[in-house]
Amino acid sequence: MTTGSIWSQRRVVAGRWTLKDVVQGKPFGHPSHPPFVHFPSALLPSALIFDLASRLDPDLTFTRAAFYNIVLGLVVAMFAAITGLVDxxxxxxxxxxxIIGTRHLIAQLCAVSLFALSLLLRTFDFYATQTPLGAMIPAVAGAVVLTIGNYFGGTLVYRQGMRVSTDL
Amino acid sequence: MCITCGCDEPEANHGNPKHITLQQLKDAAEAAEVDINQLKKNIDEGLKRYAGAQ
Known part of the structure; x- marks a missing residue:
């Protein structure tokens, strides 16, 4: 089977799996993308909830919780991106x-970029007890775009059956 | 790849037996006593004749 020149077909693990197979999770009997996607999908919008809480009840705890939610969400999003790209x-x-995968990819890239921008804007006032509105706006936009991207990802799996198989 | 959808999963039927897998094509080639290249040619010709493929 030829999948393009960017993928080596050389078996590198146990004489059975290619590097692409390993990143896709085949040796583990489970697709590798799904375990990562839920963290940014939950953490990034959760940051927005903490932002709203900080607006209602100014407290450094809320702004810090939002900040670290975004940090962790973006870190895990990198693993989601790598495993997703390999698929x-x-x-x-x-x-x-x-086509659906491209829409999913573009939406998630935009969402991650918006949250990264929001994170950057937060660093200018790291000790604020209320999340600045300027930092909340890209976070709101990011959450909306993330939801759209998740919709396309869900379409790939639940409607198109991507990586849904007895042979992973 | 799964022959019908372009997913790069040769043996995946995505939980729906209507998808055609590589193994099914190999089995069809064996049943017809043709190699995979001839099978490809036959399918291509069949789709042109009966399904309007270009």
């Missing part, structure tokens, strides 16, 4: 799955 890149161009 996405070999898809056949023009196929329905790749």
């Amino acid at each position: 996405y890149l070999p898809m056949v161009g023009g196929s329905r799955k790749k």
Whole structure:
């Protein structure tokens, strides 16, 4: 099977798995992308909830909780991005799955970028007890775009059956 | 790849037996006593003749 020149077909693990197989989670009998996606999907919007709490009840605890939620969400999002790209890149161009995958990819990239911007803006007033509105705006936009991206990801799995198989 | 959807999962039927897997094509080639290249050619020709493929 040829999946493009960017993927080595050399078996590197136990003489059975390629590097791509390992990143996709095949040796573990489970797709590797899903365990990572839930963390940013939960942590990033949760930051927004802490932001709202800080506006209602100014407290450093809320702003710090929001800050570290975004940090952790972005860190895990990197692993989600790597495992997702390994599934996405070999898809056949023009196929329905790749079209939906591209929408999912673009939306999640935008969402992560918006939250990264929000994080950057928070660092200018690290000891604020209320999240600045300027930092909340990209977070709100990021949460909306993230939800749209999650919708496309869900479509890939639950409707298109991506990585839903007895042979992972 | 799963022959019908472009997913790069050759043996995945995505939980729906309507998807055609690589193994099914290999089995079909064996049943027809043709190699995989001839099978590809036959399918291509069949789709052109009967399904309007270009």
